[in-house]
Amino acid sequence: MNKVIEVHSRLRNYSVIFSNDVIGTLNSKIKDISKVRLLILTDRNVYFHHRELFLNIEHKFNCIIHIIEPGGNSKSLTEVQRLYDILIENNFNKGDILLAMGGGVVGDLGGFTAATFNRGMRFIQVPTTLLSQVDSSIGGKVGVHYNELTNMIGAIYPPEFTIVNLKFLETLPQREFYCGMSEIIKMAYIYNATLLDDLIQSNDISEKMEYIIFKSIEIKKDVIENDEFENNKRLSLNFGHTLGHAIETLYGHLDYLHGEAIAIGMVFEAKLSLEDGKLSKAKYDKLLVALKKYSLPTVIKLNDDRVAKLAKIIETDKKNSSDQIHFILPTEQEFSIYKIKKSSEKVINDLRKHLVEQ
Numbered sequence: 001m002n003k004v005i006e007v008h009s010r011l012r013n014y015s016v017i018f019s020n021d022v023i024g025t026l027n028s029k030i031k032d033i034s035k036v037r038l039l040i041l042t043d044r045n046v047y048f049h050h051r052e053l054f055l056n057i058e059h060k061f062n063c064i065i066h067i068i069e070p071g072g073n074s075k076s077l078t079e080v081q082r083l084y085d086i087l088i089e090n091n092f093n094k095g096d097i098l099l100a101m102g103g104g105v106v107g108d109l110g111g112f113t114a115a116t117f118n119r120g121m122r123f124i125q126v127p128t129t130l131l132s133q134v135d136s137s138i139g140g141k142v143g144v145h146y147n148e149l150t151n152m153i154g155a156i157y158p159p160e161f162t163i164v165n166l167k168f169l170e171t172l173p174q175r176e177f178y179c180g181m182s183e184i185i186k187m188a189y190i191y192n193a194t195l196l197d198d199l200i201q202s203n204d205i206s207e208k209m210e211y212i213i214f215k216s217i218e219i220k221k222d223v224i225e226n227d228e229f230e231n232n233k234r235l236s237l238n239f240g241h242t243l244g245h246a247i248e249t250l251y252g253h254l255d256y257l258h259g260e261a262i263a264i265g266m267v268f269e270a271k272l273s274l275e276d277g278k279l280s281k282a283k284y285d286k287l288l289v290a291l292k293k294y295s296l297p298t299v300i301k302l303n304d305d306r307v308a309k310l311a312k313i314i315e316t317d318k319k320n321s322s323d324q325i326h327f328i329l330p331t332e333q334e335f336s337i338y339k340i341k342k343s344s345e346k347v348i349n350d351l352r353k354h355l356v357e358q
Contacts, residue, residue: 002017002018002019002025003017003018003210003214004016004017004018005214005217005218005221007138007139007158007221007224007225008225009140009158009224009225009228010228011140011156011157011158011228012158012160013158014158014159014160014161014162015029015161015162016138016161016162016164016217016221017029017161017162017163017164018164018165018166018210018214019163019164019165020165020166020167022053022057022101022126022163022165023053023056023057023060025163026057026061026099026124026163027060029160029161030097030124032095033061036062036095036096036097036122037062037063037064037090037092037096037097038061038062038063038064038096038097038098038099039063039064039066039083039086039087039090039092039096039097039098039099040054040057040063040064040065040066040099040101041066041068041083041098041099041100041101041102041106041109041110041113042054042065042066042067042068042100042101042102042106043067043068043069043070043074043102043103043105043106044067044068044069044070045070046070046101046102046103046106046128046168047065047067049171050128050168050171063099064086064090066082066083066086068105068106068109070103070105071105071253071254072105072145072248072252072253072254072258073253074105074109075105075108075109075143075144075145076144076145076146077144077146077153079109079144080109080112080113080116080144083098083109083110083113083117084113084117087113087117087121092117092121093118093121094118094119094120094121094122095121095122096121096122097121097122097123097124097160098110098113098114098117098121098122098123098124099123099124099125099126100123100124100125100126101126101128102126102127102128102129102132103127103128103129103131103132103136103176104127104129104131104132104135104136104137104258106128106132107125107127107132107136107137107142108136108141108142108143108144108151108154109142109144110123110125110142111123111125111140111142111143111155111157111159112142112143112144112153112154112155112157114142114157115142115155115157116155120157122160123157123159123160124159124160124161124162124163125137125159125161125162125163126162126163126165127162127164127168128165128168128172129168129169129172129176129179129180130169130172130176130177130179130180130181130184130213131176131179131180131182131183131258131259132180133164133168133169133180133213133217134180134183134184134187134213134216134217134220135180135183135216135220137159137162138162138217138220138221138224139156139158139220139224139228139234139237140156140157140158140159140224140228141154141156142154142155142156142157143155148249149249149313149316150245150248150249151245151318152316152318156228156229164213164217166209166210166213169209174295175257176257178259178260178294178295178296179257179258179259179260179296180259181199181259181294181296182258182259182260182262182263182266182291182294182296183216183259183262184199184212184213184216185199185263185266185287185290185291185294185296186237186239186240186262186266187216187219187220187237188216188219188290189239189266189286189287189290189330190236190239190330191219191222191223191236192215192219195212195215195216195219196286196290198212199212199290199293199294200286200289200290200293220237223236223237235319235326235328236328238319238328239265239266239269239328239329239330240262240263240264240265240266240267240268240269240328241262241265241328242265242269242314242317242319242325242326242327242328243261243264243265243268243269243310243314243351244258244261244262244263244264244265244266245261245265245313245317246310246313246314246317247261247264247265247300247310248261249313250306250309250310250313256297256300259296260296260297263291263296263297263298264297264298264299264300266287266291266330267287267288267291267298267299268350268351268354268355269327269328269329269330270284270287270329270330271284271354272327272329272350273329273330273331276329278329278330278331278332279329279330279331279332280332283330283332287330299354299355300355301355301356302351302355302356303356304352304356307348307351307352307355307356308348310351310355311347311348311351314347325347
C-alpha cells in the first residue's frame, strides 16, 4: 500500500503519492489517460540515468519528451517560450498534461509553463531530487528567473498530484543529496525539534529516508495549508533564502547550489537572531552541527565589493516591502518566526560584520 499525503489548497487539492511504480501510478491516477497527450519535461541528467523508464513511458502513453540542460540557467523565459512553441505546434490544449520529471528547475519551469499556457493546463510533478521531493514540488510555487534575479516571475499552481519515488535518489550525486538535506534541516529546525535531533544523532540515515521525507512533507503541508499565499506563517519557509538567493545570483547557480546557498543564509539569519536576543546560543550551535554533519557550508568569506553587490541584490528580494528589507529569523519556539525590517545601510553593516574576510 502506497503512502499518501493529502494536501488541501484553495486552488486545487492534490495527493503526494509515495510509489516506486511511476507508470502504474500514472495509469491509475489519470482516468482519461488514453484520451490525453503528455508533454514530459526532464533534463539531460535525469534522462540519461532513467532512459529505460522514459522509453517505457513513450511506449505506454501518447507523449512528447522534451529534454533541457540541467542547472538554473534553464529556468528562464527563453525555455518557457520553447515549451509554448512545442505545445502550440503540436496542438496541445488545456485538457492535456504537462508532466515535470526532474529536480526543482524542471518542476518550476514546467509548472510555470502549465500555469500560463491557455490560462492553465493540467500539471503533474514527479520530483527526482531530494530537494524537490521535500520542498519545491510541494506547495504550488512555480516560476523562472529573470535578468539574473532568482524566481522573480512566478505563480502558485498546484499539480493534480505528485509522485515521490525514492529510487530516483539512488542516482543522485552526493552534493545534490546534501542540498536536499539543507531544506530538511531548515524545516526541522523551525518546526520539529525531534526530527532535527534524529538528523543529528543518526549515524546512517539511508534506512530512514522514507520517514524523513514523509515527515518533511508533512511539515510543509501543515505550513502551506495555514498560509498558502505566504502572508504570514509560510514566510518561515524562506528562512535562509534572502541571503541564499542573493548568493546564487551573485555567484551563479553552479558555484553554490541552492541548498548550499540556503545553508549559508540560515547561519547568517540565525546569527542576527542570536544577536537580537531571540535565539539562544545552544539552539544556534545546533544549526551549525546539523549543517556540518551533512557537509553543508556555514559561511562565505567576501570582500567589501562583493558585500555591496550582495546588498544590492537583496534589495530586490520578493519578500521586501516598500524600501524595507525583510529577513526571516528563527526564534526559540519551534512554531515561531521573527521578521525584521532593515535599511540597506544596516544590511551592509551586518553582511560586512559576518561575511567580510578579516
